[in-house]
Amino acid sequence: MARSGSGSVAVIGAGVAGCATAAQLRRAGFDGRISLWETGRGPGGRASTRRSRGDGALAIDHGAPLLNIRSERPPELLEPLLEGGWITPWSGLMALLEGESRLHIGRPDVLGIGQLYRGADGMDGLCRGLLQLGASGAQPAAEAHYGTLIRSLECASSGSWLLRDRQGELQGEADWLVLSSTLLAHPRSCLLFEWPEVPLVRAAASLGDLQLDHALTTIAGIRAEARSNLLLLFPPEDALPWSSLPFSLVNFDPAAQQRWGLRRISIQPLPDGRCAVVAHSSDAFAADHLDVYGSHSAVARLLDLPVDAGREEDVIQALARAVMECLAPWIDDLTLERASPQLMRWAAAFPVAPGLPPSLRLCPLSRVGFCGDYLDGEGFGRIEGALHSAEQLAASLLQAGLT
Ligand SMILES: Cc1cc2nc3c(=O)[nH]c(=O)nc-3n(C[C@H](O)[C@H](O)[C@H](O)COP(=O)(O)OP(=O)(O)OC[C@H]3O[C@@H](n4cnc5c(N)ncnc54)[C@H](O)[C@@H]3O)c2cc1C
Structure with a gap:
């Protein structure tokens, strides 16, 4: 053969x-x-990156928001990607939420150690x-x-x-x-x-x-860990509280994950003044809601799956509530009314x-x-x-x- x-x-x-x-x-x-x-x-x-044919400015990194290079010998493709302008150093501010609500600005988690990069115009x-x-x-x-x-x-x-x-x-x-x-x-x-x-x-x-x-x-x-990601898109008039936060990526330590059901929140201001926010659930939260795909997910589209809108709404509400409550100490007047929430489930997010x-x-x-x-x-x-x-x-x- x-x-x-x-x-x-x-x-x-x-x-x-x-x-x-x-x-x-x-x-x-x-x-x-x-x-x-x-x-x-x-x-x-x-x-x-989630994009829309009818909305050219929309670009939401709904999976990985950045990449980190930790090895002594970086991948050979890294340099040409940088030279070609396809990726660029990640210049956001990272924070770690510990336990109930102790915030450590500048403290990375395992996905934030090393040289940090992002896609120049979206991760795609x-x-x-x-x-x-x-x-x-x-x-x-x-x-x-x-x-x-x-x-x-x-x-x-x-x-x-x-x-x-x-x-x-x-x-x-x-x-x-x-x-x-x-x-x-x-x-x-x-x-x-x-x-x-x-x-x-x-x-x-x-x-x-x-x-x-x-x-x-x-x-x-x-085996793989799952994630249920909540995507929020704030219009310019609601975006300021988000872009004024002292971090653009907040990670949750194990105690905070257990408390809030969240693993990470990534804040992604768009050039036209809107702000996208992607809240990644904890593995445990996603495992409890694995059958809720999100009507916009590729799996639902591909398999033409019937979407249980009620259950999807419950998951969206649970994640949205967690986001509002855990960020309450740092953000005033948070409203999700105009945030067009969507759910994106990653059944196999991390091996x-x-x-x-x-x-x-x-x-x-x-x-x-x-x-x-x-x-x-x-x-x-x-x-x-x-x-x-x-x-x-x-x-x-x-x-x-x-x-
Ligand atoms: C929410 C989330 C956050 C993350 N955060 C980070 C981070 O901060 N830093 C980091 O380094 N990594 C992060 N990761 C992990 C990172 O995204 C992955 O390690 C990386 O993208 C894996 O790339 P891959 O090519 O191995 O696999 P994939 O990206 O899964 O590519 C496999 C492709 O194959 C396609 N495919 C599979 N089967 C078929 C088929 N039968 N026919 C046609 N197509 C098929 C799939 O659609 C998919 O596009 C994150 C992942 C998720 C989900």
Whole structure:
């Protein structure tokens, strides 16, 4: 089954890791076909920005609001991203809320240690930048297919990987398959989509690749923390109390998380005077409300799920109340009346260690590679880890004979 010198790659997922894999392969001189498959409307994944066709100024980072680089050897892609103006140093003020309401200005949590950066024009700039770094003139880094959920995988007798959508239509074919998300390899896909089998497990059953089987068993054991995020958008007349706060990102210590059900509040002033505020729930709060997706979430849209508006409203109200009460000592006259609250649920926001060990990153026999923040190593569970994993996978793919 193993072939060398095969020249096309299908990357599932256009989050940081998927885009970085394409970029790094191109930077290393790979000129074969790269196709990129993403169920969302554009690149970004958990580091994406909510935008609106009818409201050009709207940009809300509803997942990661920043990235922190802690390793002694930063990802190689960092410098070109900075030079290209795709990311910029994060210059906000961080605070830590301890217990009931003790606020420590300037004290970071684990996601705030090291060099801090953000997407220059929203966090999705990071992925757009990665794809641009891999482009050559008018030739894009990858053929990107947005709005396409890959539903099933099959390794044909020729050795090619076949990618199909939910209707069973053949969408793509490639020599190498890269999964930048665990979705097609993890039992949560069966729970989420009511699929009878995990797609890659099904495909692997006939391949006899023990390394791939080992990788799949390990991935099945990776748990993830969830987040229910409340998005608020304040009109200019209500924005001042927010932009005057002595912090733009407040993290909650474990006691404060338990007290308020919140993990973080990110304040994002918009250039037109409005202010977006994103409150990230604690893992425990999200776990208690996992079945409430939020009518604007990709999952609800994708699966055409019936939304229980009453339950959604309850979750929104609970999070909004927590935001108002915990910030009451620092903000007067807080009104949410005109704040257009929305809910965004991240079922798998942060993988929980241990992740997939580097020895299982590439399975050359079946030509399957894994990258993403679920790979063990520096930056695990963060954007930094997604970048490192992609760079390492790109190197392994080229070493294994991708030409
Ligand atoms: C609320 C929140 C706050 C965070 N805060 C921080 C922070 O402050 N700092 C930090 O460093 N990190 C933070 N993170 C984590 C960070 O966002 C992730 O580590 C990083 O974005 C992971 O990138 P990735 O490419 O590995 O995965 P993802 O971003 O999940 O990308 C995988 C992509 O694959 C797509 N996909 C999956 N399966 C399929 C399929 N079958 N067909 C088509 N497409 C598919 C998904 O739609 C997704 O876009 C945060 C995450 C969340 C949710």
